[in-house]
Amino acid sequence: MRVSIRSTVFITAILCVFFHSTVRAEEGECLADSGPCAEDPSCPSRPHIIRCASKYLDKNQNKMLEREELEEAINSLPWLARGVLKIIGSVDKIMEKCDADNDGAIGMETDMPATEETCLASCFKRKAFKSAFFPECIE
Numbered sequence: 001m002r003v004s005i006r007s008t009v010f011i012t013a014i015l016c017v018f019f020h021s022t023v024r025a026e027e028g029e030c031l032a033d034s035g036p037c038a039e040d041p042s043c044p045s046r047p048h049i050i051r052c053a054s055k056y057l058d059k060n061q062n063k064m065l066e067r068e069e070l071e072e073a074i075n076s077l078p079w080l081a082r083g084v085l086k087i088i089g090s091v092d093k094i095m096e097k098c099d100a101d102n103d104g105a106i107g108m109e110t111d112m113p114a115t116e117e118t119c120l121a122s123c124f125k126r127k128a129f130k131s132a133f134f135p136e137c138i139e
């Protein structure tokens with residue numbers, strides 16, 4: 001009897017230590033909530049998508065995603081990957097939802113923060129967008 005109580009306590013103690021150290025390790029590794037390590041693969045964040053789009057799609061690096069850059073990105077997708085357009089919409093739709101000031105370019109630091117409710121607003125759309133255009137992105 002005594003032995004089993006003691007081993008129960010022992011196992012509980014081990015579990016506690018294990019649980020606590022796991023939690024601590026996770027907190028320690030992911031202090032910033034916007035860094036790549038905090039990204040949930042099933043739900044990429046908008047800041048992550050913006051960083052990746054700036055790196056992979058903004059060819060002239062002016063922090064704007066021009067309509068032409070978006071068209072070029074879509075045209076360079078393999079045929080099968082163009083199914084993403086069914087999820088995120090045509091270029092017209094994307095511009096309508098993401099280009100807040102309607103100047104024909106999606107400003108990464110202007111239009112994107114202003115269109116949180118309409119542009120790539122769901123996990124599902126962001127995941128589709130990421131896997132079509134920059135699946136390897138870890139920005």
Ligand SMILES: [Ca+2]
Nearest residue numbers: 058062064066
């Ligand atoms: Ca650009």
